[in-house]
Amino acid sequence: MIYEEDDHQDQQLGGELRKGPWTVEEDSLLSNYVSLHGEGRWNSLARHAGLKRTGKSCRLRWLNYLRPSVRRGNITLQEQLLILELHSSYGNRWSKIAQYLPGRTDNEVKNYWRTRVQKQAKQLKCDVNSKQFQDAMRYVWIPRLIERIQATRSDPSPPPHPPPNTTTTTTAAASADFCLDDNDVNYEVAPWGSGWVDPNFMPDMSGTSSDTSDAQVSSVSDLTECGNPTDCIGGVENMSASTSWQYGSELQGNGQSDQIGLLSGGDSLENWWSEEDLRFFQHQLCDEQVF
DNA sequence: AACCTTGACAACCGCAGAGCT
DNA sequence: GAGCTCTGCGGTTGTCAAGGT
Structure with a gap:
């Protein structure tokens, strides 16, 4: 794996970093980007998708919430x-x-x-x-x-x-x-x-x-x-x-x-x-x- | 109606391991 | 082999809604 595009660490995003609940717009950005380019390389993804989130945050949001296979509702x-x-x-x-x-x-x-x-x-x-x-x-x-x-x-x-x-x-x-x-x-x-x-x-x-x-x-x-x-x-x-x-x-x-x-x-x-x-x-x- | 408590869920944080340069 | 980055995991905290007082 090549990391040349991943030189920016999360903290380098500085004060622009967003935290807390995701907005509909952010969800949409993330979903669209993943559907086009696939998962992985989350730090790079976050930047290129225009998300002011850490790669970790994007990954978590995708895996726990946005991923189509996520099943919601009561535990049976x-x-x-x-x-x-x-x-x-x-x-x-x-x-x-x-x-x-x-x-x-x-x-x-x-x-x-x-x-x-x-x-x-x-x-x-x-x-x-x-x-x-x-x-x-x-x-x-x-x-x-x-x-x-x-x-x-x-x-x-x-x-x-x-x-x-x-x-x-x-x-x-x-x-x-x-x-x-x-x-x-x-x-x-x-x-x-x-x-x-x-x-x-x-x-x-x-x-x-x-x-x-x-x-x-x-x-x-x-x-x-x-x-x-x-x-x-x-x-x-x-x-x-x-x-x-x-x-x-x-x-x-x-x-x-x-x-x-x-x-x-x-x-x-x-x-x-x-x-x-x-x-x-x-x-x-x-x-x-x-x- | 206002406040408090509780439960459910979302999100963050720190760490460790794997892989790459 | 060292250093760096990414990824994944588990623990913890934050948020919000519902219910109770």
Whole structure:
């Protein structure tokens, strides 16, 4: 790559630099220029397009907002499930997670996590990266998400597609739920999965689990150990049968079997935790948290 | 009606890695 | 190999609208 035209650094634009929200005119300039000349070389692009923005700003605006493939609107239940599970594999590697959510940007995934998921952790008075909260997601939230997905299966909303250029084997959950189009060959799916819903896993009720506060979630290797992906999860259908009630039984035994949020409707995450859940987790799982 | 809080989203910043001169 | 620039990523902050008081 030749940089001879890119000698000007962002700061050399000096006081002309614009910041803050983009105007319609700026969006138009950027869109038109990219459609004519393609992406890349953002600093040069910014100058030649007549934008008083940094290259970084232009790139961000294009990738997160103007790009035609950007998908806008609410995060679907399937996408929520994907995010939760992928985060278990990749941690805060938002761009990696976003690869599995076509049309979604890393920024969007990151924002979702911060505004929604962290809120749930807060409700449980857990740190979002604690093992306790991981367990809460694994044994309560995800099974409930799956049930809600099944309950809304008649919803014709198009399933998200897996990312391109990955070579990982397909997990049943992914293939069953997110790649419904048989014509959509060549999809490959995330290497997550086994740990989340393996019936052999049960929450650490001892309260003695070590703090995993640094997003040290289950490693990818953990999740890819399973030779046959279908053995790991068995698809969402099987997940429900084998996991949801089973994990839920810990809680359902406490009398909250109807608290899965299925009947409440909507995609709000407000009601994922019943009062029983909150008490349960706060008392038995989160005692050691200092959140 | 005014003010405050909250949530969602957009945008910026700093850093690290890759590639080029 | 050193220095420079670009690109991409993750963390953080800013903005605005909606809802509540």
